[in-house]
Amino acid sequence: xxxxxxxxxxxxxxxxxxxxxxxxxxxxxxYDIKMSEIHGMSQRGGTVTTQxxxxxxxxxxxxxxxxxxxxxxxxxxxxxxxxxxxxxGGTMITDKxxxxxxxxxxxxxxxxxxxxxLMAEAVENLHIIPAMDKALELGNVRVQNICLLGxxxxxxxxxxxxxxxxxxxxxxxxxLDLNKQAFAAGYAMx
Amino acid sequence: xxxxxxxxxxxxxxxxxxxxxxxAAAYPGTPxxxxxxNLAEIREISARWANNEKTALEMAIGAAIGGLRSLAxxxxxxxxxxxxxxCAVGYTGVNAGLVVVTADDPGCHSSQNEQDNRFYALLAxxxxxxxxxxxxxxxxxxxxxxxSERFDIPVLFRVTTRICHSKGLVELEQPGETVVKPYQQNRxxxxxxxxxxxxxxxxxxxxxxxxxxxxxxxxxxxxxWGSRKLGIVTSGISYQYAKEVFGNSASILKLGLTNPLPRxxxxxFCGAVDEIYVIEEGEPFIENAVKALGFSCTGKDxxxxxxxxxxxxxxxxxxxxxxxxxxxxEVQAPPRPPVLCAGCPHRGFFWSLKKNKKRIVAMGDxxxxxxxxxxxxxxxxxxxxxxxxxxxxIGFAKALEKQGDPRKVLGMVGDSTFFxxxxxxxxxxxxxxxxxxxxxxxxxxxxxxxxxxxxxxxRDVQGNEVPAIDVVALIRGLGxxxxxxxxxxxxxxxxxxxxxxxxxxxxxxxxxxTKRPCVLIKEVARxxxxxxxxxxxxxxxxxxxCTLIACxxxxxxxxxxxxxxxxxxxxxxxxxxxCKFDAISKVGE
Ligand SMILES: Cc1ncc(C[n+]2csc(CCOP(=O)(O)OP(=O)(O)O)c2C)c(N)n1
Numbered sequence: 001x002x003x004x005x006x007x008x009x010x011x012x013x014x015x016x017x018x019x020x021x022x023x024x025x026x027x028x029x030x031y032d033i034k035m036s037e038i039h040g041m042s043q044r045g046g047t048v049t050t051q052x053x054x055x056x057x058x059x060x061x062x063x064x065x066x067x068x069x070x071x072x073x074x075x076x077x078x079x080x081x082x083x084x085x086x087x088x089g090g091t092m093i094t095d096k097x098x099x100x101x102x103x104x105x106x107x108x109x110x111x112x113x114x115x116x117x118l119m120a121e122a123v124e125n126l127h128i129i130p131a132m133d134k135a136l137e138l139g140n141v142r143v144q145n146i147c148l149l150g151x152x153x154x155x156x157x158x159x160x161x162x163x164x165x166x167x168x169x170x171x172x173x174x175x176l177d178l179n180k181q182a183f184a185a186g187y188a189m190x
Numbered sequence: 191x192x193x194x195x196x197x198x199x200x201x202x203x204x205x206x207x208x209x210x211x212x213x214a215a216a217y218p219g220t221p222x223x224x225x226x227x228n229l230a231e232i233r234e235i236s237a238r239w240a241n242n243e244k245t246a247l248e249m250a251i252g253a254a255i256g257g258l259r260s261l262a263x264x265x266x267x268x269x270x271x272x273x274x275x276x277c278a279v280g281y282t283g284v285n286a287g288l289v290v291v292t293a294d295d296p297g298c299h300s301s302q303n304e305q306d307n308r309f310y311a312l313l314a315x316x317x318x319x320x321x322x323x324x325x326x327x328x329x330x331x332x333x334x335x336x337x338s339e340r341f342d343i344p345v346l347f348r349v350t351t352r353i354c355h356s357k358g359l360v361e362l363e364q365p366g367e368t369v370v371k372p373y374q375q376n377r378x379x380x381x382x383x384x385x386x387x388x389x390x391x392x393x394x395x396x397x398x399x400x401x402x403x404x405x406x407x408x409x410x411x412x413x414x415w416g417s418r419k420l421g422i423v424t425s426g427i428s429y430q431y432a433k434e435v436f437g438n439s440a441s442i443l444k445l446g447l448t449n450p451l452p453r454x455x456x457x458x459f460c461g462a463v464d465e466i467y468v469i470e471e472g473e474p475f476i477e478n479a480v481k482a483l484g485f486s487c488t489g490k491d492x493x494x495x496x497x498x499x500x501x502x503x504x505x506x507x508x509x510x511x512x513x514x515x516x517x518x519x520e521v522q523a524p525p526r527p528p529v530l531c532a533g534c535p536h537r538g539f540f541w542s543l544k545k546n547k548k549r550i551v552a553m554g555d556x557x558x559x560x561x562x563x564x565x566x567x568x569x570x571x572x573x574x575x576x577x578x579x580x581x582x583x584i585g586f587a588k589a590l591e592k593q594g595d596p597r598k599v600l601g602m603v604g605d606s607t608f609f610x611x612x613x614x615x616x617x618x619x620x621x622x623x624x625x626x627x628x629x630x631x632x633x634x635x636x637x638x639x640x641x642x643x644x645x646x647x648x649r650d651v652q653g654n655e656v657p658a659i660d661v662v663a664l665i666r667g668l669g670x671x672x673x674x675x676x677x678x679x680x681x682x683x684x685x686x687x688x689x690x691x692x693x694x695x696x697x698x699x700x701x702x703x704t705k706r707p708c709v710l711i712k713e714v715a716r717x718x719x720x721x722x723x724x725x726x727x728x729x730x731x732x733x734x735x736c737t738l739i740a741c742x743x744x745x746x747x748x749x750x751x752x753x754x755x756x757x758x759x760x761x762x763x764x765x766x767x768x769c770k771f772d773a774i775s776k777v778g779e
Contacts, residue, residue: 010526023195027359033195034323035357038299044528044561045742059433061323061356064502066516081523084516100754101526105745106566106737109524118519 002055003156004063008082009074010099011048014145018072019050021149021170025161026054034061045101047078072152074131074144075099080115083123091125093151093190095144097132127151129189135182140175143182150186196360198353201324202291203228205331206261209287210366212236213253215246217610218639219265220300221354222293226263227642230651234368239642239651242576242610243268247275247290254288254344255380257371259335263291266307267575271611273310279344280314281390282380283397286371287338289331290316291347296471297498299351302556302575304496306472308348311449315394317345317401318449319410320426324358330446333410337447339371341401343394346449350471352427352498402450410446413459417441421463423456423476423487427499428469434501435509440467451479460485467508471499530561532743533718533760535633535680535706540567541739541764542686543600549694550627551597553586555579555612557604558638558708559631566740570602577611579603581618583626591625598694600627605661606636609645613664619699620668627693627700631680632661633708641710662703670701680704683767709760721778722759723766725751729773736765736774 005022009015019035026033031054038049051063065084070091073079079094086092096116103109112118120126131147146167153163164180171179196204202225206214214237216226230237240246243264250262264272269292276290292310295301311318317337321330327349334345378386405411420440424432429444436442443459445451460466460480468477468489477489492507493499505511530537540562543552554563554570555578562569572582583601590599601619603612608630619628636642643651648658662677674696676689686704693700707714722743725736732749744765745754751773753759766774 011528020195023357027193027195033357033359035195036352037197037355037357038351044531044558045526046528047526058358059430060501061352061358061427061430062500064500064513066513067502077523078526080519080521081526083519086517088514088516100745101524102529102740102742103527104524105742105754106740107746108565111524112521115519115521115523118521122517122519 002053002058004068004087005052005152006063006068006071006082006085007050007052008071008078009048010078011045013048013074014142015048015050015074017170018145018149019052021146021163021166022052022152024169025158025163025166026052028161028166029158032056032058034058036061047081049082070152070155072148074148076115077112079119080112083119086123089124091127091155092119092123093127093129093148093155095131095148096128097144127155127190129186131186131189134185138178138181140178143175143179146179147182147186150183151190154187154190192362193359194362195357196324196328197224197355197357198321198324198327198349199224199355200228201327201360202263202331202347202349203232204360204362205328206289207232207235207365208328208363209259209332209335210369211259211261211335212368213250213258213260214238214263215240215249216263217241217243217246217268218636218642219268219293220639221295221351222263222265222268222291223639223642224354225291226651229261234365237651239644241645243272244275247272250288250290251275251279254284254286255282255373257286257373259287259369261289261291264293265301266292266294266305267301267303269307269310273314276310276316276344277314278382280316281382281387281394283342283394284338284344285373286369287335288344289334289338289347290344291349293354294348294350294472296350304472306475307346308448308475309473311346314346315398316449317341317343317447318348319345320348320446320448321353322426322429322444322446323353324356324360326446327353328360330410337401341397341404343397343401348426350427398450402452405447405450405452406454408447408452411452411455412444414438414442414444418462419464420467421459421465422467422469423459423480424469425476426471428471428504431499431501431504432469435505435511445476448476451476453479453483456480457483469493469504469508527564528561529740529742530558531709532741532755532758533709533762534558535704535708536562536631537739537741538680538683538686538764539629539631539704540569542680542683542690543567543569545687546690546694549597550600550690551590552600552602553579553582555601555603555607556638557607557631559602559604560638566738576607577603577615579607580612580615580628583628584619584622584624587624587626598625598627600629602629602631604637605630605632605634605646606642606644608661609659616665616701617668620670623698625697625699627702629702629704630661632703632705635708635711637708637710641708665701665703670699674699675701675703677703677705679706681706681762681764683764709762718760721761721776722756723753723761723763723774724756724777725753726773726775729771731771733770735770736768739764739768741765
């Protein structure tokens with residue numbers, strides 16, 4: 001049986017990098033991996049999703065509704081949008097960070113401020129974490145993704161990998177320390 | 191053996207390298223774009239972005255006839271543009287191997303249709319190969335080159351979005367020596383005059399028969415025996431869905447070489463199982479063949495022709511696997527459609543167009559400016575295919591004129607689209623003396639597909655210095671007089687209005703070129719870093735005029751406009767021009 005992870009967020013948030021590091025770590029653990037990234041128009045502020053499946057042998061690259069063992073959301077309403085993909089008993093990790101889409105900015109749609117409260121009532125395994133706040137505190141919004149990676153690693157118990165060591169292959173040297181701190185902070189948030 | 195995580199597109203490029211391919215040409219288009227981007231990084235390969243898919247394929251054909259293993263890549267609709275050379279090279283055959291990658295897009299993730307390009311293999315009489323994951327992308331490309339040379343036939347290599355953009359582990363092998371097959375003149379083979387073409391058609395039918403024999407035993411077509419109660423015939427990504435749903439319980443005929451279809455093998459398989467399912471995405475390409483061989487089977491009666499498949503759809507359709515209820519909450523996530531970026535030059539163009547709606551009716555085309563179709567701009571009435579934004583105006587203007595509609599018709603294309611096919615459209619406009627406004631929205635890059643260089647760039651994809659084509663000089667060269675030609679900064683609303691006024695005032699063709707580089711171009715982004723606009727809350731009266739341009743860096747809170755995201759703001763100044771109260775200023779200039 002494969003384990004299914006769904007990463008969701010908004011274009012430009014660093015989801016692709018996070019999925020690359022995650023996949024490299026899973027490969028180190030000897031798993032077969034399939035990963036699916038739908039780009040398309042994502043760069044223009046649309047929703048971005050990456051699906052990662054790992055196990056002894058993985059066939060289909062994608063994850064259907066109610067098939068995700070774990071969802072990591074970089075943004076509040078994206079968690080809401082992805083909720084139908086969560087398996088019963090699965091885990092949702094979401095940042096409480098908010099990014100308003102154009103229909104919200106122009107007043108054509110409303111941003112549901114209470115999304116997390118509603119989700120908390122429905123989902124048993126929900127972790128709301130302040131990854132973006134932590135990134136801001138560390139002085140670089142771009143480490144939000146690695147903070148979330150730390151949280152995910154904790155939830156999935158993927159401790160057999162030297163994740164901080166792996167980061168060196170994926171982030172510029174001058175940002176390495178910051179990324180390690182972000183990872184540790186995320187890990188501690190669960 | 192070294193294993194690497196690769197997307198299908200990366201694996202295709204790697205496979206071509208391992209196969210000793212040394213020439214590649216493509217025109218960008220999701221989901222195919224990264225194939226050429228990866229090939230361009232290989233020193234042994236001469237890689238080019240072509241102006242369109244037809245010229246890309248023609249370049250590759252030239253290289254293959256000349257003696258180099260070559261590859262052309264395009265998205266599915268691109269093959270429509272390249273269909274003419276494809277059908278010709280189907281008859282001539284090749285010298286060194288020729289592989290044409292078509293990246294289809296079931297589900298329309300980023301396309302105008304879901305056409306199933308496997309039918310092009312039948313039409314053009316070329317071989318068809320379908321991989322089902324990244325490993326096969328690499329392995330099958332090598333096999334495709336071998337088939338191409340052995341049977342003197344171009345190979346259509348058909349992938350889909352889910353294969354191109356999915357990643358999996360790939361076992362790497364050594365890059366191959368560049369293959370060079372000495373060129374030998376052979377006019378009766380390569381000159382498709384009717385007398386030669388008739389002969390070549392006969393030759394092709396013969397070689398297709400030989401290739402079918404090969405397909406019956408090729409390792410690309412294999413049977414995985416399981417229970418003989420159920421036999422599944424499948425190809426491409428659908429194989430993965432079949433395995434996901436049925437595991438090793440059913441028998442599977444997995445087809446990788448699908449034109450010509452291995453009819454003997456299919457008969458052997460179908461005759462040995464009690465019930466047959468054909469699982470394929472898109473059209474009933476294999477199913478029709480199975481039925482033609484006299485077997486009844488389940489296929490498109492249960493599995494949709496429309497949209498993209500996945501394991502759940504296949505499971506629900508064929509295995510009665512219906513998902514139980516999952517999680518839900520009462521509120522819905524607000525939509526998050528893609529939008530024009532903060533600072534995008536197209537925004538100024540579309541705002542100007544909107545202000546002139548009573549006088550001008552517009553036809554659109556494909557590029558980032560397609561995003562101008564949505565609210566608040568509702569910028570154009572049609573967009574079909576690349577180039578149509580200009581040529582379509584000729585007929586549309588005639589039709590509106592006949593109905594007494596006084597509005598002037600305007601057409602628009604981006605710079606890449608102009609080089610792709612807009613240029614021939616513009617020549618039509620000028621030569622027809624059509625009463626239309628032709629706009630070229632020149633942002634110095636092919637933006638929508640992720641920033642590829644084009645004929646207007648001074649560097650090619652491999653970093654070589656090349657002569658940039660000057661769009662304005664080109665259009666002058668077509669004989670457009672100075673008073674019918676305007677070059678404007680689209681973010682200068684006054685200049686835009688003057689250009690549109692001048693265009694509406696005359697009868698006949700008028701050309702407007704909007705010139706300002708895309709803000710995502712690295713150098714432009716670097717220059718804009720630290721620059722942003724700010725709203726003086728004391729001067730802002732909350733009239734919302736500045737929000738009409740739908741800039742994602744702006745928000746309206748507590749009855750005032752604010753620059754909510756200064757990091758994405760480029761200080762383009764469009765909001766300043768909208769403000770009548772002088773409340774917005776630039777910072778960091
Ligand atoms: C025949 C065909 N080939 C390729 C594409 C993919 N495609 C969509 S938009 C686009 C580029 C548009 O670039 P440009 O015209 O410069 O506009 P920009 O996005 O820069 O505004 C391409 C190549 C397509 N839709 N149709």
